[in-house]
Amino acid sequence: MRPDDIPMIRNLDLFRSMAENRFDILAQAAYLQTFPPRVDLITEGDRSDFLHIVVEGAVDLFAGWNGRETSMATVRPVSTFILAATIRDAPYLMSARTLEKSRIILIPSEDVRTAFDADNDFARAVVRELAQCYRSMVKAQKSLKLRSSLERLANYLLRHQQRTGGNATFDLPHEKRRLASFLGMTPENLSRAFRSLQAYGVVVDGMQITIGDADDLRKLAKPSPLIDDPTS
Amino acid sequence: MRPDDIPMIRNLDLFRSMAENRFDILAQAAYLQTFPPRVDLITEGDRSDFLHIVVEGAVDLFAGWNGRETSMATVRPVSTFILAATIRDAPYLMSARTLEKSRIILIPSEDVRTAFDADNDFARAVVRELAQCYRSMVKAQKSLKLRSSLERLANYLLRHQQRTGGNATFDLPHEKRRLASFLGMTPENLSRAFRSLQAYGVVVDGMQITIGDADDLRKLAKPSPLIDDPTS
DNA sequence: ATGTCTGATTGATAATTGTCAAGGTCATCC
DNA sequence: GGATGACCTTGACAATTATCAATCAGACAT
Numbered sequence: 298m299r300p301d302d303i304p305m306i307r308n309l310d311l312f313r314s315m316a317e318n319r320f321d322i323l324a325q326a327a328y329l330q331t332f333p334p335r336v337d338l339i340t341e342g343d344r345s346d347f348l349h350i351v352v353e354g355a356v357d358l359f360a361g362w363n364g365r366e367t368s369m370a371t372v373r374p375v376s377t378f379i380l381a382a383t384i385r386d387a388p389y390l391m392s393a394r395t396l397e398k399s400r401i402i403l404i405p406s407e408d409v410r411t412a413f414d415a416d417n418d419f420a421r422a423v424v425r426e427l428a429q430c431y432r433s434m435v436k437a438q439k440s441l442k443l444r445s446s447l448e449r450l451a452n453y454l455l456r457h458q459q460r461t462g463g464n465a466t467f468d469l470p471h472e473k474r475r476l477a478s479f480l481g482m483t484p485e486n487l488s489r490a491f492r493s494l495q496a497y498g499v500v501v502d503g504m505q506i507t508i509g510d511a512d513d514l515r516k517l518a519k520p521s522p523l524i525d526d527p528t529s
Numbered sequence: 530m531r532p533d534d535i536p537m538i539r540n541l542d543l544f545r546s547m548a549e550n551r552f553d554i555l556a557q558a559a560y561l562q563t564f565p566p567r568v569d570l571i572t573e574g575d576r577s578d579f580l581h582i583v584v585e586g587a588v589d590l591f592a593g594w595n596g597r598e599t600s601m602a603t604v605r606p607v608s609t610f611i612l613a614a615t616i617r618d619a620p621y622l623m624s625a626r627t628l629e630k631s632r633i634i635l636i637p638s639e640d641v642r643t644a645f646d647a648d649n650d651f652a653r654a655v656v657r658e659l660a661q662c663y664r665s666m667v668k669a670q671k672s673l674k675l676r677s678s679l680e681r682l683a684n685y686l687l688r689h690q691q692r693t694g695g696n697a698t699f700d701l702p703h704e705k706r707r708l709a710s711f712l713g714m715t716p717e718n719l720s721r722a723f724r725s726l727q728a729y730g731v732v733v734d735g736m737q738i739t740i741g742d743a744d745d746l747r748k749l750a751k752p753s754p755l756i757d758d759p760t761s
Numbered sequence: 762a763t764g765t766c767t768g769a770t771t772g773a774t775a776a777t778t779g780t781c782a783a784g785g786t787c788a789t790c791c
Numbered sequence: 792g793g794a795t796g797a798c799c800t801t802g803a804c805a806a807t808t809a810t811c812a813a814t815c816a817g818a819c820a821t
C-alpha cells in the first residue's frame with residue numbers, strides 16, 4: 298500500500314481510534330488496487346474474503362434475482378462496504394462493481410475480525426458505522442414503500458442539490474439508467490418523471506439539472522429528515 | 530423487574546457474554562411493563578430514551594409519511610428493537626406499537642450506551658446483532674425492488690410455513706391488512722393475490738392457509754437464500 | 762465525414778397496483 | 792336473536808408503472 302494513502306484510511310471514523318500497532322498490522326495485511334470502470338469486485342453469494350474501502354472513484358452495490366437487477370447504493374470515497382458480511386463471516390448479499398476508475402483497499406476479513414475481537418475501540422467504531430448503514434437502509438425502504446416514483450425522484454434531486462453545494466444547477470453523478478434502478482423504476486419511467494417535474498420548475502439538459510424554484514419542488518417532494526436527512 | 534425474567538434476558542445473544550456485575554447494573558435500571566394490544570410504544574422522530582426488548586407478545590414497527598403508513602417489521606420474543614437509534618443517540622426512524630398483549634423490558638438508552646462503552650463483550654454482541662438487522666433490511670429491500678407483489682406473497686407463505694414447522698396447513702400470524710402493508714401492497718391487492726395463488730395450490734380459509742403443493746408454489750416464488758433465508 | 766455504439770427519449774400498449782364503493786362474514790354485545 | 796362493528800372481499804374503474812419498438816443524440820473510432 299502506498300504510504301500516502303495510510304493517513305487517509307487512518308482518518309476514517311472506523312480506524313481513527315484504533316490502537317497504533319493494531320492499525321499497522323491491518324495496514325500491512327491490506328492491498329491497494331486500482332480498477333478500471335465497470336469491473337466486478339464482488340458477487341452476491343460469495344464468501345466474504347475482504348473488507349473493501351473505496352479511496353477514489355465510485356462503486357455500485359447492486360443485487361439480482363431471477364434475471365432482474367437493481368442498484369442498491371453507491372459507495373463514494375472514503376468509505377467501506379460490506380462491513381456486515383465481513384463481521385458476520387456470511388455471504389455477501391450484494392454485488393459490487395466499479396462505476397469509474399477506482400482505487401480500493403482490500404483488508405482480509407480474517408484480519409478485520411481479529412482486530413475487531415482484540416481492539417475495543419475498533420469494535421465500537423464498527424458499531425457506529427453499522428448503525429449508520431442500518432439507518433440509511435431503513436430510510437431507503439421507507440422511501441420505497443411510502444412514496445411514488447415521482448416523489449422519490451423529487452426528493453433525490455433536492456438531496457443531491459444539497460450534497461453538491463446547493464447551487465440551482467448541478468450534474469447528475471451517474472447515468473440515468475442507474476439512477477432509475479436506484480430509485481426503483483425503469484429508465485423510461487424516469488424520463489417521463491423528469492418531464493413531469495418541468496411543471497415544478499425542474500429543467501433537464503442531459504446530465505445537467507436546474508432546479509428553478511426549490512420551494513415549489515419541495516411542495517411536491519415533502520422531504521422529511523426521517524427519510525432524507527443523511528446524517529440523522 | 531420480575532426475577533424470573535432475568536435469566537431469559539441474560540440468555541439473549543446480546544447479553545450472554547456480558548460481565549456479571551455490568552449486567553446486574555443494567556437489569557436494575559430496567560423496567561418491565563405489560564401493555565395491552567394496540568398501544569403505541571414509540572413514535573418516529575422521538576429521541577431514543579429506552580432500548581426495548583420484547584419478552585412476550587408481538588410488536589409492529591411501522592413508519593409514516595405524508596398521511597401514509599407502512600409496516601416495516603414485526604418483532605417477536607425474545608428480541609430487541611431500535612438498537613441502532615439507541616447506540617447512535619439519534620431519533621427513532623420507526624414507530625412501534627403492540628400487536629398483542631405484550632411484556633416489554635425498557636432499559637434506559639443512557640445505561641445501554643454506558644455499558645456499551647465500558648463492556649467490550651457487550652459492544653461486540655451489539656455489532657453482531659446490528660449486522661444481523663442490517664442484513665435483514667437489505668433482504669427486505671431486495672424483495673421489494675426485485676419482486677412483484679405476488680412473488681413477495683408466495684415467498685412469504687413459504688417462509689412462514691417453514692417458521693411454523695413445515696406443515697401444509699398453518700395460520701397467518703396477524704391480520705391480512707398488516708400483512709398487506711408489510712408486503713408493500715393494499716389489502717385489496719392482497720386479497721386478489723391470494724386468489725391468484727389458488728392456481729398454485731394455495732387454499733385460503735380465513736386466517737388458515739394450506740399449501741397444497743409446495744414445489745409448485747416454489748416454481749413461482751423462486752426463493753433465494755440471499756433474500757429469504759433468515760439466518761444467512 | 763461516416764458509421765457504430767451506447768444510452769436516452771418517445772409513443773403505443775399492457776400489466777400491475779391502487780382507489781372507491783358496496784357487500785359479505787364473523788365475532789361480540791345487549 | 793338481532794344489531795353492531797371490524798375486517799375482508801369483490802367489482803368497476805383509475806392511476807401508476809412496465810414493456811416493446813422505434814427513434815434520437817452524442818461519443819468515439821475509422
